[in-house]
Structure formats: structure tokens, C-alpha cells
Amino acid sequence: MxxxxxxxxxxxxxANFKAEAEIKSVPGHKPPSFEDTVQGKYAGVLFATASQKEALHFVLQDMKYFKELADKSPVFAGFLVNSAYKRNQQRNVIQALTKEGFHEVTQNLLNTMIDNQRISYLTKTADKFIEYYRIFNxxxxxxxxxxxxxxxxxxxxxxxxxxxxxxxxxxxxxxxxxxxxxxxxxxxxxxxxxxxxxxxxxxxxxxxxxxxxx
Missing domain, CATH: 3.30.1330 (60s Ribosomal Protein L30; Chain: A;)
Structure with missing residues (x-):
């Protein structure tokens, strides 16, 4: 390479050059590798579920959105790592962001991360999911x-x-x-x-x- x-x-x-094929699903619905970290486990489950739903490309766009939002918005990045927020407060913020049409697989991931108090790993999970997608792509x-x-x-x-x-x-x-x-x-x-x-x-x-x- x-x-x-x-x-x-x-x-x-x-300037940016990006040619990206649209992958909806992969054979076996498994990510290309397994990483025994919090973000690796979440990204692996997210990848498998999205593949089963033929929604890999849709979830990819969602993950890119959250990654870019955290990179460009210190307020949102701070929100993710601030453990002082209660679950219902976190859920209200996330729901306000995702009401514009995020895929149900993404929404289920966000709810699970909030329930497990792991929303601070969202951007790392997004990075890992994008990495998995690019390997197949x-x-x-x-x-x-x-x-x-x-x-x-x-x-x-x-x-x-x-x-x-x-x-x-x-x-x-x-x-x-x-x-x-x-x-x-x-x-x-x-x-x-x-x-x-x-x-x-x-x-x-x-x-x-x-x-x-x-």
C-alpha cells in the first residue's frame, strides 16, 4: 500500500479526495477484528447488528456525524465526558440530536451506552466502527x-x-x-x-x- x-x-x-463504496452488509455479519476494549466491544456489536439490518452505510454516516460533532463542538465533547449528567438528561440531549432521522441501530446503541453509563465512549466507538467499515471497503x-x-x-x-x-x-x-x-x-x-x-x-x-x- x-x-x-x-x-x-x-x-x-x-484537497479532499474520497471515493467510498456503499456497503450495507457483509457475509457472516462479523467485524474484521475483535478488540477487547470498551469501544471495541461496542463497535463490534454495532457492526454486527448493522450488518444484519443491512444498515452498515447508514450507521457509518451516523458515526461520522458524532465524531465530527465532538471534534468541532467543545460543548458536545464536554457533555459526553461529564459524569455529573443524569441518565435522563443524557437521553434528552441525545434524543434532540437524533430526532432528525438517525438509524434505529444507532439509536439503540446510544440508549444502551446511556443505560450502562458508557456514553463517554461514543467517539471512540465511532472511530472503531469507521475503522471496521473502511477495512471491508x-x-x-x-x-x-x-x-x-x-x-x-x-x-x-x-x-x-x-x-x-x-x-x-x-x-x-x-x-x-x-x-x-x-x-x-x-x-x-x-x-x-x-x-x-x-x-x-x-x-x-x-x-x-x-x-x-x-
């Missing part, structure tokens, strides 16, 4: 860091390189700007890191010069 990123490393990119998360915002042409070049290298793979690409890398790109994929930045080359040159110094 990382060879794809290596190939794209010198074909600059930016053959979707790769990539983070690209550049020294400045990249042009539409540069974006298209990397996207095209990714698609040509792996036509059956879906990509979820996040782009960040870090002027300190001076130029080039840095790329992350899972636990792998590829540094094609100008700063890394400067550091390497400096190191080689130091070896030559007397």
Missing part, C-alpha cells in the same frame, strides 16, 4: 502535508497516481499545511511515514557535511 504513496510522493496533491487513510496549499492541477496529479496504482482501492485523504517542511511532501498511511520534504533533505545534507568536517 505504501508503494502507492511513494509513487505519488513527487506528484503533489491537495478497502479504503486507505492517507494524510498529506505540504508547505503551502497546492493547486488543483497538483491535486489531480496525486489523485490520478493513486487511482492508477490501485484501481480497486478507495482513498480517504486528509491534507494539512506545515510551512516548516519548506517544500515537498510528507505522507502518512497507517503507521507508515514517508518524508519527501525539502526540510528532510536539508537535514540530511547538514548531517553529511558534519561528517566531513574536521
Amino acid at each position: 505504501f508503494k502507492i504513496i511513494q509513487r505519488a510522493c513527487f506528484r503533489y496533491s491537495a 478497502k479504503e486507505e487513510n492517507i494524510t498529506i502535508i505540504s508547505a503551502e496549499n497546492l493547486s488543483e492541477e497538483q491535486r489531480s496529479q496525486v489523485i490520478q497516481a493513486l487511482k492508477e496504482s490501485s484501481p480497486n482501492m478507495q482513498f480517504s485523504v486528509q491534507y494539512k499545511v506545515d510551512p516548516s517542511i519548506l517544500g515537498g511532501l510528507q505522507m502518512y498511511s497507517g503507521n507508515k511515514f514517508l518524508d519527501c520534504s525539502l526540510q528532510s533533505r536539508v537535514n540530511k545534507l547538514r548531517s553529511e557535511l558534519q561528517k566531513l568536517s574536521i
